[in-house]
Amino acid sequence: MTELPSRRLLLVHAHPDDEAINNGTTMARYAAEGAHVTLVTCTLGQRGEVIPPGLAHLSGEALGDHRRTELAAAMRELGVSDFRSLGGPGRYHDSGMMGLPDNDDPRCFWQADVDEAAADLVRVIREVRPQVLVTYDTNGGYGHPDHIQAHRVAMRAADLAAEPGFGPELGEPWTIAKIYWNRVPRPVAEEGFARLKDVLDELPFPASAAVDDVPGVVDDSLITTEIDGTPFAAAKAAAMRAHATQIEVVEPWFALSNQLAQPLFVVEYYELVRGEHEGPARETDLFAGTVEKDEGVR
Ligand SMILES: CC(=O)N[C@H]1[C@@H](O[C@@H]2[C@H](O)[C@H](O)[C@@H](O)[C@H](O)[C@H]2O)O[C@H](CO)[C@@H](O)[C@@H]1O
Numbered sequence: 524m525t526e527l528p529s530r531r532l533l534l535v536h537a538h539p540d541d542e543a544i545n546n547g548t549t550m551a552r553y554a555a556e557g558a559h560v561t562l563v564t565c566t567l568g569q570r571g572e573v574i575p576p577g578l579a580h581l582s583g584e585a586l587g588d589h590r591r592t593e594l595a596a597a598m599r600e601l602g603v604s605d606f607r608s609l610g611g612p613g614r615y616h617d618s619g620m621m622g623l624p625d626n627d628d629p630r631c632f633w634q635a636d637v638d639e640a641a642a643d644l645v646r647v648i649r650e651v652r653p654q655v656l657v658t659y660d661t662n663g664g665y666g667h668p669d670h671i672q673a674h675r676v677a678m679r680a681a682d683l684a685a686e687p688g689f690g691p692e693l694g695e696p697w698t699i700a701k702i703y704w705n706r707v708p709r710p711v712a713e714e715g716f717a718r719l720k721d722v723l724d725e726l727p728f729p730a731s732a733a734v735d736d737v738p739g740v741v742d743d744s745l746i747t748t749e750i751d752g753t754p755f756a757a758a759k760a761a762a763m764r765a766h767a768t769q770i771e772v773v774e775p776w777f778a779l780s781n782q783l784a785q786p787l788f789v790v791e792y793y794e795l796v797r798g799e800h801e802g803p804a805r806e807t808d809l810f811a812g813t814v815e816k817d818e819g820v821r
């Protein structure tokens with residue numbers, strides 16, 4: 524059985540690109556520090572729009588396959604080697620934006636049985652035994668069905684993985700010590716868009732997104748943890764650039780296929796929703812207070 528590092532972080536995301544956008548510097552930092560970083564992506568993004576004209580021919584399964592290669596390239600930029608598709612590549616299909624007929628496709632993640640999908644994730648949790656889990660809030664950050672479902676499956680899997688009577692064939696029970704949701708403090712978002720307004724005319728993007736277009740924007744008081752990934756800014760930008768069908772990067776800004784410019788944040792923020800908060804001040808380490816409780820490496 525392979526021996527894993529003493530610090531182990533699991534991130535659960537909906538599509539290839541979300542991990543770089545939300546947690547690029549966090550992943551790069553912990554990978555560089557020798558922690559074991561595991562990414563589980565729930566769909567291959569088969570229903571995404573495509574930015575580069577030279578790739579516009581890609582759609583459906585061909586787009587999904589291509590986005591897998593983009594994800595692998597992004598992981599190389601972040602130094603992450605353990606990245607997986609929930610239930611195996613193509614098990615759960617991209618559901619499309621909320622409200623579209625795509626959401627009714629029986630193959631799509633939005634139609635998946637949460638407990639069945641969670642069992643796929645329990646197997647990973649009991650193998651990796653992470654102290655920390657990062658995922659989205661109850662609205663998936665911005666209401667996309669795959670993001671909402673990724674939240675539901677991740678939170679359910681964290682509960683099931685800890686239950687001694689659940690799925691003995693999936694491995695020994697494991698309790699994740701700390702669970703965080705991706706967040707952006709409203710003042711940080713507002714300051715970023717204020718800076719963007721001053722330079723928008725110099726950028727190749729026709730317009731700016733709005734503060735509330737940024738997933739997970741919340742009042743500053745909800746932020747429990749701040750990971751300063753400034754030393755890994757270039758890695759995050761490169762990882763986002765690797766998702767070329769979805770993201771155009773002009774540092775320190777980026778745009779999705781909607782061509783609406785937004786800030787590329789290199790300090791990444793979180794809300795601790797399960798586990799013990801370390802200290803009255805904001806945490807600066809997702810693993811704060813956990814490793815000494817670890818049962819040791821395997
Ligand atoms: C960041 C993210 O979650 N992207 C999803 C999203 O893509 C958006 C969607 O295509 C929308 O129509 C565009 O206006 C927007 O610019 C895109 O970011 O939804 C896709 C379909 O489910 C998904 O593949 C993509 O990863």
Ligand SMILES: [Zn+2]
Pocket residue numbers: 537538541667670
């Ligand atoms: Zn997404």
